[in-house]
Amino acid sequence: MKNLFKEAHKMARKIKAKYNNVDYKVQFSLCLSFLNKKGDTEMEELKGSEKQIKWAIDIRKDLILFVDELEKIKMERIKNEDYKIKDMSKGEMTERCKRKFERIREEIRNIESAKFFIDNFRYILEHNSLDKKAFYINQKLKDSQFTKESRNWTLLQGETQAPHRLKKNKDYSISYEEAKKIAKEIKFSDNWTSEIKENVIEIVKIFDDAVKQATNTEYIEKTVEYIIETLIQKNGQFYRNGFADIKKKEIENYKKIESAERKIELTYLLFKKGVEC
Structure with missing residues (x-):
């Protein structure tokens, strides 16, 4: 599987070289978004028994949907100015948020072991509410060795730090x-x-x-x-x-x-x- 970040940087550098007035950070974010949509279903093939793989696919899917929901909430907070970073514009925070969550998703997509998902995240399937999923994920990441080995898991842990504050964005357009x-x-x-x-x-x-x-x-x-x-x-x-x-x-x-x-x-x-x- 191609490293989305390396590929996005490569594309952004080419565009920057051709059009010098382009904002590199913004262009990188656009390239990353493009590659993400293009390779949305591109994930590492899981390894394990047939039963393990079937179970792990459900876990991985639910985990990525959970991350997507966290991103929507963060984006809404930035839009409503409920979340701010000193000396950063709303646009810069938005692009930073996109890059962060794509790093988390890529970490999940790159895992090959079905056993990893089963051992660490199987209970995510038992919850419907976002805050209960977040609490479970946060507790799991807090004491896990793999969290210490990858900053991307640390980023996810940070986003689940206060699950009681998470409010799912509902689609009120549906009657x-x-x-x-x-x-x-x-x-x-x-x-x-x-x-x-x-x-x-x-x-x-x-x-x-x-x-x-x-x-x-x-x-x-x-x-x-x-x-x-x-x-x-x-x-x-x-x-x-x-x-x-x-x-x-x-x-x-x-x-x-x-x-x-x-x-x-x-x-x-x-x-x-x-x-x-």
Whole structure:
């Protein structure tokens, strides 16, 4: 696999030599972004048993998605001026942030050992909430020898230092009805996850009926937010982590509850727990 940083520097130097007025740092960042998109799926082939490789691929994918989310949060903080570095402009901080997170992603992509991911990061798959993932990653990196051997892991540890401050950027452009349509289009390859998703959708239908009958609107708005975040998930692990306990029997009992307000409250608690686990 090509070293993205070396290749980006090489491209930036050529452009700088041709156009002297180009800002090298900005050009390097643009080249790095281009190479990153171009080689987004280019990762080292994992080594290990068939079972190990399959498991490690899921872990690696989740770890990179986690890093992507951290980057989005940092970018938003820079944009809103919640994060500042002395004597650096907003543009300079943005480019610095991009370079930092690409270094972290490249470190992850370059690992060949399936066992490494399983031994060190397997429990990331058990959490849906960003702050719980961050706490787990931070604790793992704090005492690991490989963190001391690579500055890139130290950079990731620094970004997970205060997990309670991490607020995931939600896509508020997606409406409730759009989220329900998206959920119908998302298909999972295994029967278990598909069944969990169908059970979740059944709960959503019961919730919708309860909303029509309810006189008290407490919990409704927040419940809808949690439902939207759930229904747009393309990662089956999200459903397995947060909603595996929903069975047909529980759904039938749920339907029998007479109070619409109680149904709404229970739906709120169910989705809150599922999203934040």
